[in-house]
Amino acid sequence: RLRVDDGLDVLPRGAVRAVVDxxxxxxxxxxxxxxxxxxxxxxxxxxxxxxxxxxxxSAADRLVIVVHHLAMDGVSWRILLPDLHTACTGAALEPGGTSWRRHATLLAEQGASGARRSELDHW
Known part of the structure; x- marks a missing residue:
């Protein structure tokens, strides 16, 4: 859960009680x-x-999930929904890819170390 007062605080995992009605x-x-x-x-x-x-x-149960746009955008729904469907069918999920944060951090580290200097002519 995000709290906004004088700044932003993100509580640690498990600090918020999950409720499904x-x-x-x-x-x-x-x-x-x-x-x-x-x-x-x-x-x-x-x-x-x-x-x-x-x-x-008479019919299959349904899971109804509503998320505010501040927490998830339309592109993220298109990523999440197939994974939710896969998880609900009991199939194994594909391993996660590289996050944008990890990718950006890696590029910054490689840039600072000079590891990508040989690519300058290409760009």
């Missing part, structure tokens, strides 16, 4: 998503809501 008998997934979205409040750090929609024997 379990909902029974609600037919309208859109109404449920809208209700969850109305509970989002970035000022208090509430930027994610989730509910497990139990539909009974």
């Amino acid at each position: 379990e909902v029974h008998g609600e037919d309208d997934v859109t109404a449920l998503a809208e209700r969850l979205a109305a509970q989002l409040d970035p000022r208090t750090g509430d930027v994610v809501r989730a509910a497990l929609l139990r539909t009974g024997d």
